[in-house]
Amino acid sequence: MALLESRTDGPALVEDRFVRLADDAALPAEGAVLVSLVRFEKERAALLARKAPLGVWLASNQTPAAISNELDRLALVALDFPVFSDGRAFSSARLLRERYGYKGELRAIGDVLCEQLPFMLRSGFDTFEMKSPKALEEFRAVVGEVRVVYQPTGDGRATAIDRRLGRR
Amino acid sequence: MYHYDEYDHALVQDRVAQFRRQVERRLAGELTEDQFRPLRLMNGLYLQLHAYMLRIAIPYGTLDARQMRKLAYIARRYDKGYGHFTTRHNMQFNWPKLEETPDILAELASVEMHAIQTSGNCIRNVTSDQYAGAAEGEIEDPRIWCEIIRQWSTLHPEFSFLPRKFKIAVTGSEADRAAVKVHDIGLIMRRDGAGQAGFEVIVGGGLGRTPFIGKTIRPFLPKEDLLSYLEAILRVYNQLGRRDNKFKARIKVTVHETGAEEFTRLVEAEWLQIKDSALKLPKQEVDRIARHFEPPAFRVLSKTAPATEARIARDRDFAAWVRHNVAAHKVSGYAIANISLKPIGKPPGDATAEQMDVVADLADAFSFGEIRVTHAQNLVLPHVERDRLPELYDRLAAAGLAASNIGLISDIIACPGLDYCSLANARSIPIAERITERFADRDRLELIGEMQIKSSGCINACGHHHVGHIGILGVDRKGEEHYQVQIGGSASEDAALGRILGRGFSADEVVDVVEKIVDTYLAHRNAGETFIETYRRIGQDPFKERVYGAA
Numbered sequence: 001m002a003l004l005e006s007r008t009d010g011p012a013l014v015e016d017r018f019v020r021l022a023d024d025a026a027l028p029a030e031g032a033v034l035v036s037l038v039r040f041e042k043e044r045a046a047l048l049a050r051k052a053p054l055g056v057w058l059a060s061n062q063t064p065a066a067i068s069n070e071l072d073r074l075a076l077v078a079l080d081f082p083v084f085s086d087g088r089a090f091s092s093a094r095l096l097r098e099r100y101g102y103k104g105e106l107r108a109i110g111d112v113l114c115e116q117l118p119f120m121l122r123s124g125f126d127t128f129e130m131k132s133p134k135a136l137e138e139f140r141a142v143v144g145e146v147r148v149v150y151q152p153t154g155d156g157r158a159t160a161i162d163r164r165l166g167r168r
Numbered sequence: 169m170y171h172y173d174e175y176d177h178a179l180v181q182d183r184v185a186q187f188r189r190q191v192e193r194r195l196a197g198e199l200t201e202d203q204f205r206p207l208r209l210m211n212g213l214y215l216q217l218h219a220y221m222l223r224i225a226i227p228y229g230t231l232d233a234r235q236m237r238k239l240a241y242i243a244r245r246y247d248k249g250y251g252h253f254t255t256r257h258n259m260q261f262n263w264p265k266l267e268e269t270p271d272i273l274a275e276l277a278s279v280e281m282h283a284i285q286t287s288g289n290c291i292r293n294v295t296s297d298q299y300a301g302a303a304e305g306e307i308e309d310p311r312i313w314c315e316i317i318r319q320w321s322t323l324h325p326e327f328s329f330l331p332r333k334f335k336i337a338v339t340g341s342e343a344d345r346a347a348v349k350v351h352d353i354g355l356i357m358r359r360d361g362a363g364q365a366g367f368e369v370i371v372g373g374g375l376g377r378t379p380f381i382g383k384t385i386r387p388f389l390p391k392e393d394l395l396s397y398l399e400a401i402l403r404v405y406n407q408l409g410r411r412d413n414k415f416k417a418r419i420k421v422t423v424h425e426t427g428a429e430e431f432t433r434l435v436e437a438e439w440l441q442i443k444d445s446a447l448k449l450p451k452q453e454v455d456r457i458a459r460h461f462e463p464p465a466f467r468v469l470s471k472t473a474p475a476t477e478a479r480i481a482r483d484r485d486f487a488a489w490v491r492h493n494v495a496a497h498k499v500s501g502y503a504i505a506n507i508s509l510k511p512i513g514k515p516p517g518d519a520t521a522e523q524m525d526v527v528a529d530l531a532d533a534f535s536f537g538e539i540r541v542t543h544a545q546n547l548v549l550p551h552v553e554r555d556r557l558p559e560l561y562d563r564l565a566a567a568g569l570a571a572s573n574i575g576l577i578s579d580i581i582a583c584p585g586l587d588y589c590s591l592a593n594a595r596s597i598p599i600a601e602r603i604t605e606r607f608a609d610r611d612r613l614e615l616i617g618e619m620q621i622k623s624s625g626c627i628n629a630c631g632h633h634h635v636g637h638i639g640i641l642g643v644d645r646k647g648e649e650h651y652q653v654q655i656g657g658s659a660s661e662d663a664a665l666g667r668i669l670g671r672g673f674s675a676d677e678v679v680d681v682v683e684k685i686v687d688t689y690l691a692h693r694n695a696g697e698t699f700i701e702t703y704r705r706i707g708q709d710p711f712k713e714r715v716y717g718a719a
Binding site: 063087099115116118146147150151165 | 329
């Protein structure tokens with residue numbers, strides 16, 4: 001599994017500093033951890049008392065409203081794609097960025113299809129768990145393949161309307 | 169009609185290049201069919217019973233002569249010399265070669281066409297009224313709003329992996345020729361108390377396995393809020409729609425299970441949050457798009473059409489064609505001419521390359537180059553001088569395109585069925601062909617009058633059987649094709665779902681059954697009554713008795 005980060009200067013393979021904890025795994029004394037929403041809600045105080053960065057992952061049927069008041073305490077929010085065709089996380093991502101103002105790392109996990117990367121970037125994701133050994137090449141091949149966007153989203157890209165009206 | 173600007177062109181061309189790379193990877197064996205499947209579906213390429221099928225979008229059913237000639241060229245060069253117009257303004261080619269599909273898409277891009285989002289669980293080709301811009305009493309040309317929706321929905325980052333496919337229809341008239349109440353979202357243009365134009369928003373209609381007539385969730389939406397409101401509906405649906413069962417994944421089930429009132433509340437709450445966002449349509453952009461739909465340079469014509477009147481008086485066939493295929497135009501001296509793609513004994517909606525070329529030439533000669541595709545799988549020349557109808561008729565007749573049966577019993581909607589489709593349980597086209605043969609007699613056709621038969625080869629209802637006056641559904645019964653018959657449906661402003669008559673029939677019996685239903689209507693009707701009016705007055709029993717015998 002590779003972790004890809006989209007940076008202003010392009011994509012990069014990065015080290016995953018978070019350990020994804022199963023719900024029944026012991027909480028380590030140190031180190032960044034990624035926990036489920038259920039575990040976060042159950043052990044909130046203990047998790048927040050740790051000095052290390054904390055991440056929460058949401059299943060595709062869990063709404064980001066559940067963590068909207070916790071976002072400034074979180075260093076990572078991960079959204080799961082149980083299968084690539086389950087597109088609920090696209091809405092969750094946009095809500096996190098555009099409605100709740102989340103500024104931290106937003107990661108796509110699960111069945112991430114490389115052709116979805118442009119949509120994921122537009123929805124606000126910035127890191128991607130990729131199965132393919134050629135993830136970096138795939139990212140470069142796919143992102144930017146289509147130069148025009150019609151929809152305004154939180155990524156701030158100039159839309160066709162913006163460009164027509166000379167707004168940007 | 170709309171013409172691409174540099175941005176629209178760039179998007180479609182990029183998309184072609186992208187698909188070409190994907191096909192190359194598939195052909196080189198770098199992608200398995202399983203991996204390739206979601207990619208080809210994003211460009212309307214299906215794997216059918218015998219071959220690939222490419223579905224091309226004809227946005228809101230409008231095309232010009234140049235585009236029609238391109239479709240003819242593709243039919244000839246890349247297919248078997250014909251194409252099939254569907255109930256959603258699309259054109260399907262049933263025999264393209266995989267390695268040539270990128271070339272077909274490149275050909276399409278050269279005339280501002282594409283196959284984007286003609287399949288997959290995304291927002292599909294927006295459909296509309298085939299008389300848009302020509303019909304009397306229209307609030308505005310709905311295609312302005314269709315084009316705005318087309319752009320907004322194209323490669324939408326949030327809504328490309330919805331629970332299920334999503335279909336939007338828009339009409340600008342009271343008369344509903346676009347079946348808006350059986351769409352995921354139906355938009356009807358309305359005026360508010362102050363005379364401002366906007367939309368009635370209807371959600372959750374649909375056919376398929378569980379048919380529903382849509383519910384109005386907002387009686388009036390100001391125009392500039394269209395996209396934010398659509399985005400609110402889609403966002404609620406994307407989060408709430410069922411993902412555990414594809415047969416319950418359409419928004420009609422979401423609305424039904426959530427309750428229309430609660431669903432409306434959720435949409436309105438979401439909308440309040442995004443109403444004043446960047447989705448609010450700038451007037452300049454709406455005006456820019458509207459300019460593309462300004463009326464053509466109509467001539468000032470006399471109300472009378474002496475050549476046409478004289479021909480009607482002496483030529484019974486021409487008179488029938490005018491009566492059934494020609495509709496009133498908003499401009500004096502002009503008419504709307506329908507071209508039936510339902511000749512006797514032929515598959516509904518099919519057109520040969522030669523016929524497509526003829527229609528293109530006639531569009532140039534008679535209708536400012538404009539052509540429309542209807543959801544009933546016919547074509548329309550929207551702006552014809554009324555007194556040139558005889559000339560147009562003769563040229564249509566020479567090309568085998570003068571069937572005078574629009575709205576009559578032989579104007580059947582049928583899906584491709586088991587002859588082509590991998591989902592079908594039964595054939596649909598041969599049933600339709602045999603019905604047109606049975607009712608070929610012109611006097612009888614006239615006697616029966618307005619009648620819509622709709623036929624689907626499986627429960628997915630691509631042939632809209634639920635909303636046919638007579639609906640025929642092909643099912644599989646122990647390996648045999650079997651047909652259920654229902655009556656009383658309507659797809660118009662009085663939309664209604666038909667009711668099943670009783671036990672089903674074999675392929676051999678079904679045409680006789682249709683005839684018995686028709687005879688029952690003729691026996692019971694009051695003067696001037698259409699089939700659907702008689703049905704609504706007398707109910708199902710007399711039909712049942714005639715078909716099954718007295719209980």
